[in-house]
Amino acid sequence: MIANFGFGVMTVTFLVTLYSVFAAIYGENKKIPALVESARRAMLLTWPLLTLTAGVLIYLLVNNHFEVQFVYEVTSRSMPTYLRVTAWWGGQAGSLLFWSWLMSAFASLVTLRKWDRDREFLPWVIVVACITMAFFIGMNVFFENPFAQLYQTSAGVEAYTLQPADSVLFTPQDGRGLNPLLRHPGMVIHPPMLYLGFVSFVIPFSFAIAALITGRTDDRWIRITRRWTLWAWLFLTFGLVLGGRWAYDVLGWGGYWGWDPVEIAAFMPWITGTAFLHSVMIQEKRGMLKHWNMLLIILTYDLVIFGTFLTRSGVLSSVHAFAQSAIGPLFMGFVTVTLVTSVGLIIYRWDSLKSETEMTSLLSREALFLLNNLMFISILVVCFWGVIFPMISELFTGQTVTVGPPFYERATGPLFAALMLLMGIAPLSAWGHSTVKTIGRAIWKPIVGAVIVTAIIFVTYTRNVYAIIGFFLVALVILVTIYEYWRGANARQKSQDENIITAFWNLTGRNRRRYGGYIIHLSMMLMAIGILGIELFQVETQGTLEINQQTSVGGYDLVYQDIARFPGPDGREVTRAVLSVYKDNKYLGELNPRIDYYFDAQQTMTIPGQRSTLKDDLYVLLVNWEPVSATGATFKVYVNPLVNWLWLGSLLFLVGIVIAAWPDKDPERVTVRAGKHVGQTSAAD
């Protein structure tokens, strides 16, 4: 009964989104403002309706309603309450509903903004947001109903939305339980973050399409959505980082990123989103690249849908799974239709999107940003090709192939290095015009500094060529950024008679986007240090140890002390080992790698014992595929140098983006004033 109510509310929401689309189009075409207003209010209604739908689903999840197929699949009696709530996005049907719910929240938020100056965008923003929502809610209503219930018929137990004739409701004693991999705190936050990033990119896309339809193709749509895009980017980046952290802590393979197609699916919109964030600045400052910005936000939107499709359709396991799944072809159809329509709109508005000014110098800021876009798009091509190559190969040759990390690392490595180099040069170039001489004058000090740092690293740490290039670029970007900061603060200190700290503070406060961006650059470099460390210097060993026996790796000595097996919370059995860690004969502490066996899901999890410092991570796994006996156990030990800089970098990233996206008191006036100095300074903004 309650499940049917949930399904009913969800169906009504679907109809409301459809109404909103039609009312907005009809109202706009027939010039009936009341109808457009009605569409706006209908869109506002979607969030409370979907919140009610989600509330019903959570009620069913928390109260063990195993007669509901989704509840049966993702929960069990032994699971704690908070995990039953988060099980909402632990399965396909629930995660699609979660997507729609977040989307409706963003759509409502955007509806509540002041529309006075942009009234003509409103109906089309409603149309795009509601079509997207209708698609996702439609998936739930017609194909992946989270409220479908189990019925016993003569043919067996099957899930149905409506009770079939001659059937009785079937309630299993217990559920199958959430996949243990998804019971980690990281998994509680990672999907919401990623989905937030996904859905929030729909907002700039909606405005872009509205701009194309209305013909108001100046940079107004970019200025309106600038902060939306930054927040979207924040969520997506954090979603990716949290996913990496979760993989590091839970998957038990000693790394944070495996170039898995699912990871790449989430990474691709990030790539185009990042390129977009840079290239919109060219349009704002110079009135150029209007076609390109449109194309980038369209690509980002469709990669968001494509990413959800890749992870939800089963196509990644096999192209045949794609044909079996009903939602696969629909997703593909939706991506195709939106892509073709959007690109068609760009072609329709081609002339009004022409550049207002032209490129003056190959070393100008805009030229370097264009190169940055070339690198990002090349990385996107590598990723996209890597993901679809196995499908193409299977379709055309019948031969299934695997595209693993070596392909991606080899193909993207030089592109990432080029991006870092650009990150070092671009902040020193000016909008409009720069020469080798002007950039050279600004960059020679940071270059000398970077060479000294690299020489020290060469003498004391490594002679690996890739590492040397990588650390040189990291040092260059960090020094250029600090130099830029120092130059600005110094000038301010002199002109405004401020002390250096106040000067730094005010400098950042007066130009948040520029200096927030610099902090983000710095954070990326900290992450790069972590990535270089673990990718190039990871060492590992594996062996079976008896009690009191020792193994050594990367300067650490580990002595196996003890092992114990005991029942743990959440219906699992824990096998936990004790190892003492020594370095240079000095006792450093104890590590407790463990294996958790979940009875309900009949699955094991390998949780590492970790000792983290800024220098390295000692990461020990109790290898679960070797028999554990009273006398011996197999351990896999990794030393992951510098990896914690990756997590540290992500925290600094958060600071940078909050600074960059912090609302100005009066954004319009600040923008106008900033425009005055274009071409005179090297303002990155």
Added chain:
Amino acid sequence: MRKLPSQISLRITHYAIVLLLLTTGFATSVLAQGPTPTDDEVNKIAKQLYCPVCESTPLDVCPTEACRQWREVIRSMLADGKSEDEIKQHFVEQYGVRVLNEPPNRLLSYLVPVVAFLLGSFILLRSFQTWKKPIASKAISSEGEAKPVQDGYIAKMEEELKKIK
């Protein structure tokens, strides 16, 4: 509850692999010569292989029974004095090229990204050339003149608005 067909076929595949390994792999290990290779030596090769069942999990960290058997095959082949390439080839012959972590035909897999990059660079270079030609005075003058006019206009507008208030 009925099991999904894919789950059943997954399990059957796993059992089939184990059975095949028991007959082929262990038969060779009986005849193994020399010292037993270490886990690290086994993992060095296992890292580069994927079993056909476990999605996106390299063999060296895969916890399934079938993958454990694969690693034992690698160990016994190493003990037999087989080289890394011979061992990889053995798995390719048994299970197809998908066990490798990279497509065997590298040219095909790298062709599209490389062509795309070159094409992108070409388009960019052409754009730079066409943009650069007519420019110089025009853009700079538009930069220098248009903005102050606009700014003056805005300032005037703001003043007018203040008066209205």
